[in-house]
Amino acid sequence: MATLKEVQSKIVSVKKTRQITSAMKMVATSRLRGAQNAMEAFKPYASKFAEVLGSIAGKSGEDASPLLVPREEVKKVALLLCTSDRGLCGGFNINLIDKAEKMLTSELEGKEVSFVCYGKKGRDWARKQGHTRDAEYIGVVGGNVEFSVASGSGQTLINSFLEGAVDEVYLIYSDFQGMAKQVPTVKQILPIPSLDEVVADELQSPAEDEAFLPEHICEPSSDALLGEMLPKNVFIQIYDALLQTSTSEHAARMRAMENATKACEDMVGELQTIFNKTRQAAITADLMDIVGGAEALKG
Template sequence: MPSLKDVQLKIQGVKKTKQITKAMNMVATSRLRGAQGAMDGFRPYAEKFSEVLGSLAEKAGDEASPLLIPKEDVKKIHIVLCTSDRGLCGGFNINLTDTAKKFIANNTIDGAEFSFTCFGKRGRDWCRKTSYTMAEEHLGVVGGKFGFSVASTAGKKLVDGFLEGEYDEVYLIYSEFVSMAKQLPTLQKLLPIPPIETEEEEDSGEKEYLAEHICEPSAEELLGDLLPRNVYVQIYKGLLETSTSEHAARMTAMDNATKACNDMIENLTLAYNKARQAAITADLMDIVGGAEALKG
């Protein structure tokens, strides 16, 4: 049985850990409000943008822009991986990197080349351990405050790379925020831009009516500006979703850690009381034994 001092030191250590996890939970909760507000504010814009873009693309046809035309021979695949800069958020980053691994395993063909643009240190560190090329890294973005310029700068390089033949396909991996307890790793195709489909259309198999938008100049000319911007919008949306999901995952992880600390303190306190009672009993036995010996 451990000594009283050892148990006391363990209890003090667990209490200090509990203070840290509780403080991190409060910080994550505070940051979550701001990140969720930014995400909820951008979601309607992204949805409406996709609706307008789908209407214009239907008017202009698939041949209106090279960004809509799939490559016949897909050999160069680029992945934009969004992860966090810090850990202590459960399996948040592992789920994202596992999504990348599964995608690569399912799309490995002879001569296929995979490259990455990494947002976040965790994705960057994972990419460095692999044999894949890392074209760019962006640190200090996910989990903090960032503007649309971050997504537009990265997106412009991806669009230029696709048009110049550096990439045959471009995909985005991010964490979709569903609820406080659920964040889904999501794989989305960025380039070539896939047809805009609604959830009802995907479920029923029928094409939903899209509102016809009056536009000037022509739909073809507008698509030349809107299609690259759609890439920027999707990247920015993915970063906002990932940032919100990170704070929610960390808040949940720290809450679970705080509860585990409470359980450990309760078990250690019980062990301390047992050790203290055993020490008191041993002392009493020594006193009684000594008294009996004096009597004899």
Template sequence: MATLKDVKTKIGAVKKTKQITKAMNMVAASRLRGAQTSMIGFRPYASKFAEVLGSISERGGSGAAPLLAIREKISKINIVLCTSDRGLCGGFNASLIGKAESFAKEKAASDIKVSFTNYGKKGRDWVRKSDFEIESEYIGVVGGKFGFNISVNAGKKLIDGFLSGEYDEVYVIYSEFVSSARQIPVIKQLLPIPPLEKIEKSEDETKQYLPEHICEPSPAELLNEMLPKNVYVQIYSALLETSTSEHAARMAAMNNATKACNDIIESLTLAYNKARQSAITSDLMDIVGGAEALKG
């Protein structure tokens, strides 16, 4: 049985851990507000950009720009994997890496060479341990403050690789922020830019984007300018979503850790009181026994 000193030491250690987890929870909550504000502010822009681009590309056709052209044979793809640099955020990174692993192995099983562009240390470390190749890595981005240039730098390299035939397809895997309690790993195709998504009209019919935009000069020339920017926008949006999801996941994980510390402290306190009561009872029995012996 543990001595009183051992139990008291454990209680003190758990209380210090609780202070750390509570502080990390508060920091994550503070950063979550800032990241969520940036993400919510960017979503309407990304949505409207896709709407305008969809209207123009619909009239221009799939052969209007090289970034719309679908390759006949897929032999090599690149996956942009967005993870965090730090842990202590529950299963956040594990779910993203699991999604990337299953997707990459599925492609590799079809004799497709898979390479990665990594945002975050956790994803990079996993790729290093696997059989896949790392084309580029960007550390210290997700979870902190970053600008649009971060997505432009990676986007230009991916576009150049696609146009030169180095990649036949490019995908991005990121965590979509749904709520503070729910973040979903998502796979999205970046290159070639996928066909225009349909908007649900009713159960039996669908309709395409309705806006008719006046194009000057021609739709093809506009697409050559706008399609690369669409890649940058999609990467930047994925980073904002992942950064917000990371803070939410860490806040939830630290909240659960704080609750676990409270449970452990309560359990150890009960054990401490029982041990203390047992020691006092033993001392009283010795005193009573001694007194009875003196009377005899």
């Protein structure tokens, strides 16, 4: 049985850990509020952009832009993997990496795959597995997500697609569906899928919203305007994924630290019970020694 000093030392150690996890939970809660506000503020712009894009697409042909034309044979694929820079957020990063591994072993088996990593955790995993990395962006997810990062990396991918260096581009990110639910999601961004799907995804209610898309007057032409808007749609998809992943990371860390704090409280209670039992056993042993000594003196 552990001594009183050992049990007391463990209690002090667990209490200090509880203070740390509680403080980390408060920090994550504060950052979550800011990330969620940024994500919510971007939604009206993305929805309106999708609305205009859908209206213009209805006047243009399917071959209005090379970004809409799929390759006859897909050999090279780029995966944009969004993860966090730090740990202590439960299974957040593991779930995203598992999603990438499943794609590699199923849909993309036998194809040449390269990675664009947003975040240290995804970068470290890709490096450890020996996967090709075209680019890496550290310090993006979890902080203030800049649109320039999405537009810069998106333009590089568009150039690679147009030059034939990449045949398809997929985005792996965490879809923030609530404080307790963040879903690893895969989305194809190049070649751009059916514009009806893009509009429906942004407007959230395809059947109703598509029927009432307003008529936009296009100048100089719908095809020319569509050619300008489609690259920006790619930037918006990447930026939205970064915002959602950032929000999901803070939510996952807040929940993980809350669970860790509760576990510390339970552990302190168990250790306190052990401490009381150990102290009682020590007192009983001392009393037995005293009684035994008194009886020996009487004898």
